[in-house]
Amino acid sequence: MSRTQTLITKLIIAFLITLLCMLWSLHVGTAPISWSNIFSWLSSLFAHTTADNNLTSDQNFFILSTLRGPRTVAAFGIGAALGATGLTLQTLLKNPLAEPYTLGLSGGSALGAIAALTFNLEPATFFVPLASVMGCVLAVSLILALTWRRLHYESRSLILFGVMTSLFFGALVVTLLAFLSPDKMQAAMLWLLGEFGTSRDLWIFKLGPVIFICFALLMWRAKSFDAMELGDARMLSLGFSPRQEKLIAVILCTLMTALAVSIVGLVGFIGLASPHISRRILKSSQHQWLLPASALTGGTLLIAADNLGRILAKNSEIPAGSISALLGAPVLIALLVRRHHATIE
Amino acid sequence: MLRLNDVSAGYEKPKPIIKNISLEIKAGEIFIFVGPNGSGKSTLLKTALGLLLPQSGSITLDQKNLHTLSLQERASKISLLESQISIAAPLTVDELLDLSSATSSNSLIKHDVIKALDIKKFLNRSILELSSGEKRRVLLAHALATPSEIIMLDEPFAHLDWRHQIQFVETLVHWQKNFRTTFVLAVHELNLAVQLAHRMAVLDKGNLIACDTPENIFTNPSVGEVFAFQAMIDENPIDGSRRLTLAKR
Numbered sequence: 383m384s385r386t387q388t389l390i391t392k393l394i395i396a397f398l399i400t401l402l403c404m405l406w407s408l409h410v411g412t413a414p415i416s417w418s419n420i421f422s423w424l425s426s427l428f429a430h431t432t433a434d435n436n437l438t439s440d441q442n443f444f445i446l447s448t449l450r451g452p453r454t455v456a457a458f459g460i461g462a463a464l465g466a467t468g469l470t471l472q473t474l475l476k477n478p479l480a481e482p483y484t485l486g487l488s489g490g491s492a493l494g495a496i497a498a499l500t501f502n503l504e505p506a507t508f509f510v511p512l513a514s515v516m517g518c519v520l521a522v523s524l525i526l527a528l529t530w531r532r533l534h535y536e537s538r539s540l541i542l543f544g545v546m547t548s549l550f551f552g553a554l555v556v557t558l559l560a561f562l563s564p565d566k567m568q569a570a571m572l573w574l575l576g577e578f579g580t581s582r583d584l585w586i587f588k589l590g591p592v593i594f595i596c597f598a599l600l601m602w603r604a605k606s607f608d609a610m611e612l613g614d615a616r617m618l619s620l621g622f623s624p625r626q627e628k629l630i631a632v633i634l635c636t637l638m639t640a641l642a643v644s645i646v647g648l649v650g651f652i653g654l655a656s657p658h659i660s661r662r663i664l665k666s667s668q669h670q671w672l673l674p675a676s677a678l679t680g681g682t683l684l685i686a687a688d689n690l691g692r693i694l695a696k697n698s699e700i701p702a703g704s705i706s707a708l709l710g711a712p713v714l715i716a717l718l719v720r721r722h723h724a725t726i727e
Numbered sequence: 728m729l730r731l732n733d734v735s736a737g738y739e740k741p742k743p744i745i746k747n748i749s750l751e752i753k754a755g756e757i758f759i760f761v762g763p764n765g766s767g768k769s770t771l772l773k774t775a776l777g778l779l780l781p782q783s784g785s786i787t788l789d790q791k792n793l794h795t796l797s798l799q800e801r802a803s804k805i806s807l808l809e810s811q812i813s814i815a816a817p818l819t820v821d822e823l824l825d826l827s828s829a830t831s832s833n834s835l836i837k838h839d840v841i842k843a844l845d846i847k848k849f850l851n852r853s854i855l856e857l858s859s860g861e862k863r864r865v866l867l868a869h870a871l872a873t874p875s876e877i878i879m880l881d882e883p884f885a886h887l888d889w890r891h892q893i894q895f896v897e898t899l900v901h902w903q904k905n906f907r908t909t910f911v912l913a914v915h916e917l918n919l920a921v922q923l924a925h926r927m928a929v930l931d932k933g934n935l936i937a938c939d940t941p942e943n944i945f946t947n948p949s950v951g952e953v954f955a956f957q958a959m960i961d962e963n964p965i966d967g968s969r970r971l972t973l974a975k976r
Contacts, residue, residue, distance in 0.1 A: 472815075472816075473816070476813065476815045477815065478815055605826075608818075608822075608826050609826060611814055611815070611816045611818060612812055612814065612823075612826070613809065613812050613813070614778055615773065615776060615778055615807045615808070615809045616807075616808070616809075616812070618776055618777060618778055618798070618801070618802065618806075618807075619776065619802060619805075619806030619807055619808075619870075619873060619875065620802055620806075620826070620827075620873070621798050621799045621801070621802030621803075622798065623798055624778075661816075661817065665819075666819070666822065667816040667817055667818040667819070667822055668822055668825075
C-alpha cells in the first residue's frame with residue numbers, strides 16, 4: 383500500500399470512529415434512547431420521508447431532533463474547530479504547547495461572549511458570536527504584541543503568558559458576573575466550564591457553515607503551513623509570503639475559536655491533544671493530512687467528553703469542558719516534562 | 728543575474744548591518760562570501776532574498792527590481808537556506824524533500840539529491856531524530872531540490888564531516904555544470920571556498936572589502952588585514968586543485 387493510501391485509510395477509520403461516537407452520543411443521557419429508535423430517526427432524516435405523525439410526535443424523536451441531534455453536531459463542530467485551530471497555532475508559533483485555551487484565545491472569546499450576555503444584546507445568535515470574536519481579537523493582539531518579532535517565542539514563557547491572559551480574562555468575567563441576575567449568572571458560570579445541552583447548541587446550524595469555510599481555507603493553505611515549519615526564509619524561497627500566510631492563519635484561528643467558544647464556552651486541551659494524537663497516528667507532518675485528522679480527533683474527543691459527562695453524573699451532567707480538562711491537564715503536564723522541541727543548527 | 732546597487736540593510740532603521748554594498752553575481756557562477764563573524768554575510772543573503780527590505784539602494788534580478796516581482800517569480804529565481812533552522816514538528820526527511828517545490832515535485836531531481844547527499848538510509852525518519860550533521864545534509868538536499876535559478880546557502884559546510892564536505896563541494900560543481908544553477912554561499916572554511924569559488928567577496932563590519940577571483944582576493948593587502956593573515960594560493964600537489972596556505976601575521 384502506498385503512503386497516500388495508508389494515510390487515506392487512517393483518515394477513513396478516524397471518520398468511522400467519529401460516526402460511532404456520534405451514535406453513542408445520541409444514545410446516552412438521562413433518558414436513554416433505544417438503538418432502534420435512533421436508527422429509525424436517522425433514516426427519517428436521510429430519507430426525507432414526509433414523516434407520518436405517529437413517529438414525529440414520539441417523545442424520543444422530539445429529544446433527538448431538538449436536543450441530542452443538535453448537541454452531537456455542536457460537539458463535533460466545536461471539537462473539530464478546536465482541533466484544527468490547535469494544530470495551526472502550533473505550526474504558526476512553532477510551539478507544541480500552543481492551543482486556543484493555553485494561549486488565552488478562548489478566555490478572550492468567553493469574556494466577549496459573557497459581556498454580550500450581560501448587556502442583553504439581542505439577537506443573541508448574532509451579538510454573542512460577534513462579541514466573542516472581538517474578545518478573541520483582543521487576546522490575539524496581546525499574544526502577537528509579545529511574539530510578533532520572534533513568532534517561535536520560547537515555549538514555556540509563551541504558555542505562561544497565555545495562562546496569565548486566561549486568568550486575567552477569567553477574573554474580568556467573574557467581575558461581570560456580579561452584575562448579572564441569578565439565573566443568568568448560573569448560565570454564565572456553566573459557560574466558563576464549557577457545557578453542552580443549552581439552547582445555544584442550535585447555533586451550530588448557523589455558525590457551523592462559517593467554521594466549515596474557515597476549515598476549508600486552512601486546507602487550501604496546507605502547503606504553506608508545511609513551509610511555515612521551516613521559517614520565513616524557506617517560505618519566501620518556496621514562493622509563500624510569510625507575513626500574508628501568518629495573517630491568514632491568525633484570522634482563521636481567531637474566527638474558529640471565537641465561534642466555537644460562543645456556543646459552548648471554555649473547553650481546554652482538545653486543541654492541544656488532537657494534533658499530537660494525529661501526528662502520532664498518521665506519522666506525518668503534512669498539513670493536508672494533519673488538518674482533517676486533527677479536526678476528526680478533536681470532534682471525537684469532545685463528543686466523548688460530553689458523553690462521559692452525561693454518563694458519570696446520574697440525573698445531572700458534568701460539563702464537557704470539565705471532563706476535557708480532567709483528562710487533558712495531565713497530557714499538557716506530560717508534554718511539558720517531555721517536550722518535543724529540537725533546534726537544528 | 729543578481730545585482731545589488733548601493734544596498735544598505737539591517738534590522739533597525741538607523742543602524743544598517745551591511746553598508747552601501749554594490750556587486751553583481753553572474754548567472755551560472757559560484758560566488759562565495761567570506762568574512763569574520765558578524766561581518767554581515769547572513770544579513771546580505773537575507774536582503775538578497777527579499778526577507779529584509781533594503782534601507783537604501785536596490786536589488787535587481789535579471790534587470791527587474793526584486794520587490795516588484797511576484798512571489799512565485801521571485802521563488803523561481805532565488806532561494807536561501809539559512810545556517811540555522813529550528814524545526815519543532817517531526818517532519819520526515821521524505822516530506823521535507825517533497826516540500827522543496829511548492830508547485831511540482833521533480834522526482835529525477837529528488838533522486839539526484841538523495842544520492843548526492845547520501846541520505847537514502849534515513850528517508851523515512853523524523854528530522855528531529857537525526858544528528859546535526861545528518862540534519863544539515865537533509866536540509867542541503869532540500870535546498871538543492873528547490874527549482875530556483877540562484878540557490879543561496881548560508882554556511883553549508885557547518886557540522887559536516889570531512890568526507891561529506893568534499894562530497895558536497897563535488898555536488899555543487901556538478902550541479903552548477905549540469906543545471907547551470909548559480910550558487911551564492913557564505914562560508915567560513917576558506918580552503919573549501921578557494922577550491923569552489925569562481926569569484927569571492929570579502930565582507931568586514933558590513934563593508935565590502937574586495938570582490939574578485941580567489942587568486943586575486945588573497946593577495947589583496949586589505950583582505951589580509953581583515954583576517955590578520957598572510958595567504959598564498961598555489962597548486963595542490965596531490966590533485967592539482969587550488970591550495971590555500973595561511974600564516975598568522
